[in-house]
Amino acid sequence: MRVPLSWLREYVDLPAGVTGRELAEKLIRAGLEVETVEQLGADLKGPxxxxxxxxxxxxxxxxxxxxxxxxxxxxxxxxxxxxxxxxxxxxxxxxxxxxxxxxxxxxxxxxxxxxxxxxxxxxxxxxxxxxxxxxxxxxxxxxxxxxxxxxxxxxxxxxxxVDEVLDIAVTPDRGYCLSMRGVAREAAAAYGLPLADPALLDVPPANSFGYLVKVADPVGCDRFVARTVVGIDPGAKSPIWLQRRLQKMHVRPISLTVDITNYVMLEVGQPLHAYDRSRVDGPIQVRRALAGERLTTLDGAKRELSTEDLLICDNSGPIGLAGVMGGASTEILDPVVNPETGEVVGSTEVIIEAAHFDPVAIARTAKRHKLPSEASKRFERGVDPEASKAAAQRAVDLLVLIAGGTAEAGVTEIAAPHPVRTITIAADLPDQVAGMEYGRETVTRRLQEVGCSVAGADLLEVTPPSWRPDLTDPNDLAEEVIRLEGYDNVPTRMPTVPPGQGLTAAQRRHRRVGVALAGAGYAEVHNYPFLGAAAFDALGLEADDLRRRTVKLVNPLNDEEPALRTTLLPGLLGALRRNIGRGNTDLAIFETGLVFLPEAEQPVAPRPAVDRRPSDEEIAALNAALPHQPLRVAVALAGERLPSGWWGKGGQASWADAVEAARTVARAAGVELTVRQGQYAPWHPGRCAELLVAGTDRVVGHAGELHPRVVKALHLPERTSVAEIDLDLLSADGEQPVEGPTVSGYPVATQDVALIVDAAVPAAEVETALREGAGELLEAIRLFDVFTGEQVGEGKKSLAYALRFRATDRTLTADEASAARESAVAAALARTGAVLRGA
CATH class of the missing domain: 2.40.50.140 (Nucleic acid-binding proteins)
Structure with a gap:
């Protein structure tokens, strides 16, 4: 919202020397976000x-x-x-x-x-x-x-x-500040000055002579005011002062009637719409759209209407999207000169509409049609319903004054009853919230400056003004007092921290995993938890893949991404692609976050009342309606894992690095992993590792190289590798303390063993058998060679392992190391059908 200082002074008698920057400081202290103060004509010099x-x-x-x-x-x-x-x-x-x-x-x-x-x-x-x-x-x-x-x-x-213009970023709860009237009220309160309210006008009462209006949806439209002006001079132009005020607000002057409706909207905050009465067919009607209806709006676009759209109609059908944009069929005609007579031809009879619409309906319509407008921006934030009559009267007065029109006596007003909202607040509640003493007189005065009516002593009965629909709770009123008294006056005090148990086991595990991956060279990223069907298509997921079953948002930020994620990979790979596009070719990134896994038949969440705390049963029903939300970690690698340099060529990131990242996560969680070959989209079927908790059949994730089709679809480098692990499953048996490795001062005994097994036997299975057979003396085992060829036979492979034996209390003898080796080999032979190579 742009606010010219010269215009603002019409409503608040600011001190003569007050500059735009000084006013901005006052408004910022009152809680408004003044982004800039523009100095118009600062470098202009006459004549x-x-x-x-x-x-x-x-x-x-x-x-x-x-x-x-x-x-x-x-x-x-x-x-x-x-x-x-x-x-x-x-x-x-x-x-x-x-x-x-x-x-x-x-x-x-x-x-x-x-x-x-x-x-x-x-x-x-x-x-x-x-x-x-x-x-x-x-x-x-x-x-x-x-x-x-x-x-x-x-x-x-x-x-x-020459002027100063404040540019204010109006937050959604302060829609009244999208008008000169609203900002003037804030300025008046900031300086302790009276306000000349532009909405305080003498308005004739409604009568039966006004233009006929029928409201079929009183929920969507609870107030509709219509006034008619005839005899307008179509050649009349907007005066310079009116054009300049619009230009300072970044609104382009168009024609006198349209300029007046825009001017009143900016002044009072009530959007108006003007219809050429000669082009309106019969009574004006307010209703929801019918299936299959269409409307050509003022921007020339032909729009397919939804049955949820609120419309302004006449006997011919829709003539406007209520609160969003008018229709082309009844727009005010631009004045043109008749070449034969020299006479200016245009709209001479105008119907002024000033209505109040449901904010939610207007917001959804504007988003559905991708049609944000100055009117919808105000309606969806809340417009003062009591300002409709004054805004219509102001427009009528300007048309009569500037365009030479005549206001017809008829006044149409359709208004649904509005219950009076009264809030009971303790007079010392702002004192308790801010931790300082304001006093009842200050609290009452500040609430009255906001526009509230206040009665009572220790308990105040407060009736919020019609332009503040956001004031619904005693704490809202306390906030108004505190902000007008100045947030900077609130004392700074450190809160008393109650004694507790510290971090939970899950929080400790989460932190350890993040520190471990960061220490391994991975950079953490955070992504939005939203995705669409295109993300699953790019990952090559089958139509019946459970990850396609999502929780969809009713009001998503992006229509193309309406669902909550069921996997971290789309967001992580998107971050990888963006960084590569910006020249970062060697990347190792990770993300930890929740995924959302709904049940096949997810219960519907109840809507508890807001005037009391939900009951235990209601809370249980709410929790039951939530999808399962496990915590996961995912990594992605591309480019060189080891950099090239004068020392030689570096090492390319591969599936093995993704598997090692998974092992790093597991070690940080105090768990050992078993790795075996798997097939799971979007991984390469021959380079996908299935990750299990050692000694169990619990699959906790997958790691490996992405499928080439996925790499191509997402425009990623070849051999891009990823891993995704469910952190909750890593500790499903309870949190175990993570113990540091024991360092023995005794020498190590190394024994090598080479086993021939069938090619289909996983190396991890052989390693598990060797580990279990070797017993407690085994310190480490490493696969250092895989060989296939004629020497081992067709359909066979040779696996060579290095086994390290060490005792913590003595030096092992050669016989002890050999016995442990033989026990390990025996276990492998028995479990995997292996043959000792060279035997």
Missing amino acids: LVVGEVLSIEELTGFKKPIRHCFVNVGDANGTGEPQEIVCGARNFAVGDKVVVVLPGAVLPGPFPIAARQTYGQTSAGMICSARELGMGDDHDGIIVLPPEYEPGTDAIALLEL
Whole structure:
């Protein structure tokens, strides 16, 4: 919301010396987010005056049309003689009043002006366009002023070129600040000054002579005001002051009627819509759309309507999307000149609509049609329903005053009953919340400045104003008092931390895993937990894959990603792709986060009342309706794991690194993993490891290289490898303390063993048998060679292991090490059908 300081002063008598920055500081202390203070005309220097075009000579022989003009600028040039100016614009004629900048002046940029020779003539100044004066982006032609201004009049003051404009980011709970009225109220409270409320107007009561309106959906539209103005001069133009105020708000002036509706919306906060009465067929109706209905909106788009859309209709059908955008069939016609008669033709009879719509319905319609508008932005944040009559009256008054129209006596108002909201609050509640003493008088005064009516002593009965639908709770009122008194005045005190048990077992495990992966060279990333069907398609998941069963959001941030994730891989691979696209080719990243796994028939969550604490049964029903949310960790690698350099070629990241990352996670959780070959999308079927907790059949995740089709679909480097592990399953048997390795001072005994097994036998199974057979003396086992060939036979492979034996209390003898080796080999032979190579 842009707020010109000159306009704001009409409603609040700010001290004369107050600058935009000083006002911004006050508003920021009151809780508003003032982003910038724009200094309009800060580098503008006159003379800049009104000029009257006396003569125009068309110069020929140049690539573009050039005009040599003499312009009367009064006494502004010091001589009273006509000013000689060369100009290329063609939208003015002899007798027109224009804006002239004279030599010695400086235009925004800065752009100094001096007399110069151009196109064979002297140009002592310039006839200005709106863009050259910093009034907007219109550069189609120069500014033509109304004829009543005298030559030599100061154009800087006339066009209000010097001003300060505050740009405020209005949060969703402060929709009333999307108007000059709302910001003026905040400024008045900040300075302790009275407010001249622009909505306090004398409005005639509703009667039976107004335009006929029927509201079929009083929930979607609880108030509708209609006023009619006839006899409008279609050739009437918006005055300069009105155009300038719109331009400062970054609203482009269009035509007088449209400009007035925009002006009143910005002033009062109530969106208006104007209909050409001659193009409205019968009574106006407010209803929901019917199946198959269409509407062509003012932007020219033909829209398929949803049965949830709230419409404005007449006998011909829809004529507007309520609260969002009007329809093209009843729009106000731009004035045009009849070439035969010279008469200006346009809309002369106008129906003004000022209504109050359901915020949720408007927000959903605007999002459904991807049609955000200034009106919908206000309706979805909450518009003052009591301002409808005043806003309509303000528009009628301006049409009568500027366009020469006549307001018809009929006043239509359809209003559903609004219950009075009263909040009971202890007078000392703000004191308790802020930890400082305000006192009952201060609390009452601040609430009244907000617009509340307050009654009572120790217990206050507070009725919030109609423009503050966000005030629903005693704590809301306490916050209003605290913010108006200044957040910076609230004392800083450290809270007393109650004694507790420290981190939970799951929290400790989560931290250990993150530290372990970071120590292994992985960088942590965080991604949004949303995805769509396209993510599953890219991963190559089958139609019946359980990961495609998702929890869908009713109101997603992105329509293409309406579901909560069931796997961390889409977000992680997306982060990998973005980083590679930015030149980071060697990457190792990880993410820990929740996934959301619904049941086949997920229970529907109940809606408990908000005026009390939910019962235990209600809480249990809410918990039962939540999907299962296990904590997972995933890693992704691409590029070189070991960098290349003068020492030689580096090592490319591979499936083995992903498996090792999984082992790192398991070690941090105090668990040993068993690794065996698996097949699970989106991994390569021949390079996918299934991860199990050692000694169990519990699958906790997968690791390996991505399928080539997935790599191609996601535009990732070849051999990209990933792992995903369920951290909750790693500790399903309870949290076990993580013990550090025992360091023995006695020497190690190394024994090698080579076994021939069938090619289909997993190396992990052989390793498990060797580990179990070796007993307690085995310190470590490592597979250091895999061999296939004629020497071992067809369909066979040779696995060579290095076994390290060590005791913690003595030096092992050769016989003890050999006995442990033989026990390990015997176990492997018995369990896997292995043959000792060389035996």
